[in-house]
Amino acid sequence: MSAIRIGNASGFYGDRLSAVREILTGGPLDVLTGDYLAELTMLILGRDRMKDPKLGYAKTFLRQMEENLGLAVERKVKIVANAGGLNPAGLAGALRELAAKLGLDVTVAHVEGDDLIGRAEELGFGEPLTANAYLGAFGIAECLKAGADVVVTGRVTDASVIVGPAAAHFGWGPTDYDQLAGAVAAGHVIECGAQATGGNYSFFAEHDIRYPGFPIAEIHADGSSVITKHEGTGGAVTVGTVTAQLLYEISGARYPGPDVTARFDTIELSQEDTDRVRISGVRGEAPPPDLKVSLNTLGGFRNEMVFVLTGLDIDAKAELVKQQLTFKKTPAEVRWTLARTDHQDAAVEEEASAFLRCAVKDADPKVVGRAFSNAAVEIALASYPGFHVTAPPGDASPYGLFKPGYVDAKLVEQVAVVDGKRIVIPPSPETRVLAPAEEPDLPEPLTGPTRRAPLGFVAGARSGDKGGDANVGVWVRTDEAWRWLVHALTVAEFKRLLPEAEDLPVHRHVFSTLKAVNFVVEGLLGDGVAAQARFDPQAKAVGEWLRARHMDIPEVLL
Missing domain, CATH: 3.30.70 (Alpha-Beta Plaits)
Structure with a gap:
């Protein structure tokens, strides 16, 4: 079966409005996706819903569809987005009204069941403003298999808007863990939009990223993929840009989700051609028994x-x-x-x-x-x-x-709603309690004369937030540099370089196939971005701060 070509045109609520039209007109596409929901966005939508119960979804998505839905229908491109936020049924209804106004014959479906606000106290979450479980991809897949042209969801994992169309296209089942894990890796790369095509990239000066195009994942039946972009668009897709995004806002080698735990320590990358990077070798395991829940309070x-x-x-x-x-x-x-x-x-x-x-x-x-x-x-x-x-x-x-909560997946009912028909999606038939991955074997250290210089002369970094924790991924581009980095950038050295982390718990995770280490700094961001506990409340620039700090670096690398 041929690969499915999925392009993502939104990495957050507020991303480039014109991206939907650009990616629809820039070249061939099977599915257009959009990620609109960050932790902060759920709070914003919660405040919208307080003012008007009919709201609670990403209004800009509706505006984008007013301008581009006809184009998508003309080009036979399916649309999947989590823009439904706290009110996916409301957004689906608004889309049907819009389609009728535009004279378009489209089937709009939605996925619900993530919103636990009515059960928050019963589930031990107190009285939050929003309480939403992270659902998986199979509700989306069911909608597409039932003939939906547009699918909107509430809080699903960011990668699920990409995994769902692939699962529907190839007929994957809930225990096809390697295939699902491969699609999760591809989804994780493209769900943040232009971050995969050179945006927020440490070595940005090597590429023209004044107006980067948005990324596309060509996903194959075995779960492998090629990350690319439309020909003639700006930016770049390289092993480096893909590595940077793979490290974004993760923790350890086991990357858990509601459908599969993807082993990010098995990911292999190769530059297939200009602006074409292959992701292969990704292994998957059964997901954990609990779903993560996004809890926001005022x-x-x-x-x-x-x-x-x-x-x-x-x-x-x-x-x-x-x-x-x-x-x-x-x-x-x-x-x-x-x-x-x-x-x-x-x-x-x-x-x-x-x-x-x-x-x-x-x-x-x-x-x-x-x-x-x-x-x-x-x-x-x-x-x-x-x-x-x-x-x-x-x-x-x-x-x-913001704080995360957890709920037994069996207590959350995911429902695909198509043409008034409600299809209940059962939880994963197998689960596996999440445990740290075994430490990989390390290469021999690189020895020789050193010189004091910024870490960024040899390493890239990308950082971000997970609630109150900061994530900092650091990678290098040669085997020789890896022999130095993995031994030199320890937790103790990380704390020396970033004194703000000195008194906080810091965990290091090693990704040998990516030549990368990832650090999780507990509590650096207080109660999360909405609390604005510190300068740079989402830790977006912590990685660049780290790269600017000086270390004793082997001269051969400089």
Whole structure:
């Protein structure tokens, strides 16, 4: 059976609107997919649903379909997206109305069952704003097999929008673990859009990524795939860009999902041709018995002021502000951060300046609202020389808290809804408790003279968030560099390079076939991105910070 060609046109809610048309018109395609749901997005959609129960889905997807649904029908391209968010049935209904308005004969189906908010207390999750289990691919597959042209879902795993069409196309069953695992790997690569084609890539200067195209996975019956993009589009697909994305927001060698646990330590990559990278050898195992659940709550309210400190005596100026800023009522949390971005003898004023941030949180918006920001500004003429702030006084804004939960998969009913018919998708017939993978054999260390230099001279990195944890994947491009990296970049060295992680639990995972190590830093991001606990709350740039740090690197690699 021929390969199925699946292109992904959205990596998050807010991605390039024109990508749907670009990927539909750029070349041949069987299925167009879109990933719209991040942890933060579920909170945003939860707040939308609070205002209007008819909402709760990604509104931009509906706008994209208004412009492109006719084009997809004309080109016989199926559409699968998780844009349904908290209300997949509502989005499906809106799509049917849109199709009727456009005069299009399409079958719209949806997958539901992930939303556990009505059972949250019963399941031990308390009273969250949103509670959604991560469903798998077989609801999507069932919709497609029943003749759906468009399938929208709620919270499925990001890769499931790619795995589902492949499973339907090839007739895979729930125990075809190697095939499913291969599709999960392909899905993980393309679900973040242009991150697979050179976006957010450490070695970006090697390619023209001013306007990268969106990625395509050509998936074969055995689960192997080729990652590519439409000819003539910008960016690049290389072993490096694919490696970077494979390491994105994972943990250990066993990558668990609701349908399969994919062994990422078995992945083999090869550059087949220009902008064509083959993924093969992926092994799969039975999934764990529990489904992960995304839990979002409203944590309270926050505000911040950023004081600009310029020139000499930066530490003394910062201390003066801390002493002078007083509160009528002290917020529940007050966090001061001094970023020493100043340079000595700077020729530009901004380069002579540091930034002192005061972030406050409280359950009462009045405590951290105008009363706080006005108090910060009131000291302007009575404080350090050169006093100014980066923004005028502002009001408090709500913030959210994310945490993962877990529920027995047998307690969650996944349902495919096609033409009014409800098809219940049974959970996986087999499960396997998740356990750490065995440590691989390591190559002989690389020895010889060394020179102090940035890690990024020889290694790439990609980082991101999983709730309150940060993930940092680091890889190299030659066997010789791997002999050095795997022995040199230990947990102790990682903590030395990134002092923010020094007192936190850090776990290292080795991926020999990718010449990579992945670090999971527990608690670096507090209660997750919506809580905005730190600068760079999604840890997007932690990897680049790590690459800028200096190590003793063998001269032969430099």
